[in-house]
Amino acid sequence: MSRLGTLWVCLVFGFMYLPIAMIALFSVNTSDVMAFPLTGVTGQWFAEILGDGRLGGGFLTTLAVAFPVALLTTLLGAAAALALSFYATRFRVLFAALLLLPFLVPRLILAVAQLILFKELGVSRSLLTVIAGQSVIILPFTTVIVASVLIRIDRRLIEAAADLGASGWSSFRRVVLPLMGNGLMAAWVIAFVLSSSEYVLTAFLSGRQQALSVLVASDFRFDLSPSLNALAVLIVLGNIALVVIAEAIRHRSGRLN
Amino acid sequence: MRPQSAGTWLALPVVAALGALCLAPLAILFAYSFFSVDFVTISHDPSLKNYARILQSETYRGLIARAFGSGLLVAAITAVIGYPVAWFLAKRAGAAKTMLLTLLLVPLYSGDLLRIFAWRVLLGAEGAINRSLIWLGAIDAPLQGLLFSPLATHIALTYNYLPFMVIGLWLAFESLDDAWLEAAADLGAPGRDRFRRVTLPLTAPGLIAGGLMVFVMVVGDYLTPQLLGGASGVTVISAINDLFGTAFDWPLGSAIAWTMLAILMLCFGAGAVLIRRSSLVAEGA
Amino acid sequence: MNRRDLLKTALAGTALGAFGPAFRADAATGILWMTWENLAKDDYLAPFLAANDIALTKTFIGTDDEQFAKLRAGGADSVDLITPGLDKVEYYTASDLLQPIDFARVPNAAKLYDTFKQTPLGKVDGQTYGIPFYWGINPIVYRADLMEAEPDWSVFFEGDAYNGKLAMRDYALEGIMIAAMYLGIPESEMFTMDDRQLAEVKKVLKIQKSKLRTYWNSIGDLTNLFATGEVVCAFSWVPPYYELRAKGIDMGMAKPKQGVIGWCDTIAVPKGVEGARLDAAFALVDYLLGPDYGKMLAVGGPYAQSTSAARDHLTEEQQDKIFIKDLSVMDSFVWKQNPPRYGDWVALWNEVKAS
């Protein structure tokens, strides 16, 4: 059973990395057409992408959006998860349904509707509108992640804290918060990644500054340059690095799960 | 501070954010769905005309049905593929668990568009798979149907949303106590029965949660069918996009969007009821 | 790095995000141009930016319609210049999003070709709101190495030699125009087809669908399809022809006798732009209609400007490439217009695709 399971997991991971392997392959192929046969090895595309100032600017814009979005959605997601589990509000079911809503609405439609709303309110498009719009669709993800950590914290720890004299806030700060640390970290990373790869809402809600995802999509429209493959390889590697760092932190502080 | 009121206070900012940025825009769309459009002027006389049009149009009805069909199909496929993976991650992966979960998600960060083009390179007439099969002597001529077909669309959709199914199932397996399986074995249940009578019911919440996530995302995905599905790659979402963008018929677009939303909410409501029924975890103390 | 440091970094990032725009010292007039990426390459604009104290920001559009939806929903005044198609300008004017072009501030507009001077499109009550800016045709592009003869529109509707190897742009207006041309419906009736004509169009479009490998969505997408051999013949834009020939693929370009679709994009100034920003916007418009830009566009595009400003600076071969060697050819094009029943056209197109 276990050997069969291992085989199956290997196959599935192989499937998941098949397109990534293609992207990596063509990021070092000399031809600028993404098609077989392969023509030779080059570092040209990586050089091109690293030397592209426009994409550099887009990258900074992406960071300027992704950092606040990740922070905001982690905080709100944590609040939502707490309201769903540890400090369950009376309107929990209604609240959960509301949280799922942004998840159900097709992105483009939500983007147009938000744009109409912003116009009615006299808010012009800027990074702030992008941050607001993205936060709403990423919120359900962070909530689920934090909640999945919270439901595994033993509720009796809170009782124990209260028993020993801790008030509600104090037991949150000294017991719940340290125990949900990993969940917050994971939520932050996921939110950061989702924000940086979001295209539809970003394209609709952004004003003067354009994030990397928008620039890449725009490049795609005219020219499928292999340097975009190189970019994707860098992004994937960057993400893996981010995750490895988070893991390392977790291990060093290592005490849970 | 009572825990309940603390919860309400915590929920408040979240509700405010969702209310302002999701509920309010959706309410606007809901209002639009009763309006009509004349060139670029939206007339504000409410009517049910748009909903009537959807009911009468074979195209829109067919597209909605097809979207839900695809959603169900991909949810089922990802469940079958993902189930053993989730089990392995939860019960056999040990210290590598977090790493493997992360590795499962990382490919999604490479971006939708690029991955779609990677699939083209894989599935194309001159693509990696056809070339390998010809080289192996399995086929003589390239299989045209691999790319620009519902097959291609569903392969890529399965790929895109498999990780979400695995995450949902993994959470369910994490809370599945091995002792229950041992107990079932002890009581004489053969392997297949143990699965059917213990594992499956106990992981059902994860299956339903993962299934709903996948279902919704498949229904909402228009890029994958458009770029990999060939001439039949039209989806209800791309039709709504057309109505919003190209035809400037926001009212009809809003009406279709709300029809879909209503059906989705019904599905989710039903799913939530199912999860509650199948959940063995008692609420409260 | 511990958790606290990470938090600090995150907070710093937030602050950067919130105040980032304010950090930029902004002495020059900043204007924002919403345009197609291939019209605003840095080297095309370098002479203009060097000569003027203007900071230009570009945002790129995906489709004409997306541009309209975005501006219609969110207002246009945060943008200083937009790039609608000539046939789409009336959408913007009907939505009251544009201000008329002040020709006194655009001297190069005097050199507009007659076709563009005379066109009723882009104008309301004699005032021009979208000034024709550059133009071209959408021909058939094909792999000459893989096709026996030069195709015309009938290749998309008849015979089965190329079944499953054809591509059509996923765009209702052009798709239906082509079907109408194939059916022999004259240009004068084309945009006002009645129900019977539309039913016939729908019938042939369904046949067409069965022959297609796929509908294409962006020109980069189509270029890739040609290069990989997935598609041998498509209703196309011009760029893949030159791009793939440069890579050594034997490409052909056909301009069917039944008619060729001509298109023209305009540049327009949204309502509400004023003062220094308006001055800068008109300065850019004038530059875009002038010889420096026209020459670079003709070589780099290759696309034709709507004025004759650069024509004399081009070789005959270059002129031929962008169809301005013989200007009379312009009259043979079927210029895109906005059909009054556009909603029905889009519905028809979706019905065909969903059939």
Place this chain on the structure above:
Amino acid sequence: MAVAENTAAGRRTRPLLEAIALYKSYGSVQAVRGIDLALAHESYVTLLGPSGCGKTTLLRMVGGFEAIGSGTLMLDGARLDDLPANLRPINTVFQSYALFPHLTVLENVAFGLSYRSLPKDRIKARAREALATVRMEAMADRRPRQLSGGQQQRVALARAIANEPRLLLLDEPLSALDRRMRKDMQIELKDLQRRLGMTFLHVTHDQEEAFALSDRIVVMRDGRIEQQGAPGDIYARPATAYVADFIGGASCLPGRILGQVGKSYAIETALGRHVVPGVSGLSVGARAVLCLRSEKVALGETGTPAHVTHAVYRGADWLLECVAGGQIFQVTHVGPPPAPGETVRLSFDPDRVWIAREAA
């Protein structure tokens, strides 16, 4: 603290904890239905009963983790009802220990002390003292998951007593320990309670544990108190058949009261008439049970004929199971046992059996 000072004068005259007419229900399930209870100062009291009898709910209401349905709780004569858990001078040893996994042993123990306005070094010193009390000083810097079950138990205990609560609650604290460890801990707990002079309220389903520890046992059933008293009283003079059976597994023979003779009753059973002492207040004609404990029944030449069905060797003696008049009796027997199937005669000293009510 306020609670203690207000009532310092009347400290010895009132019980430490009083529960008056406590009720609690979850939906349609009534977990606690009408409890009146008084806990004396410096006593060790056990709530004894099978799972689901409401003993844990009662404990949680005292601890402040569960709102009171109706009724009153008083500590030192002051109402506890609306005081949240963190303000009650009561601490708990949880069944699962509930040690904070992210804190060290010392930090766990110091957790409660940090809510007193004490200087840091004083907190540390007192936490160490508490650890010393349970002989866990050496483990101060470990984390809970690095400890064995018994060690975690001690830490939980140290954490709870470090605060010097007026009342210590123990929720089945020994249930996760093995038999030998449980015995040791029982002795330690009792010893600790005496040394500290605190009142312990201990919940358990294990009667042996209750006997080993308690000054007073409260037997609960279905959300009510079935009987309370000193262990010896409860054992020797159970009020009901339920108590007799739950404590020490007496065989209960149903019968009818024929009349009262001094403090004894005449009772008619399937095995004849007997005159034996019993619980007070039984009326003539009432149904009652005759409780016979295994060690109070003897095999002899005379008495009721019975059938031996099983014989279990217990080291010091044998436990025989016999059937007489359709009733099963357990008999403790020293010496070579009769073989199963043999017929024996059972006898008992009427002064050493007891009549209890059939039900409360």
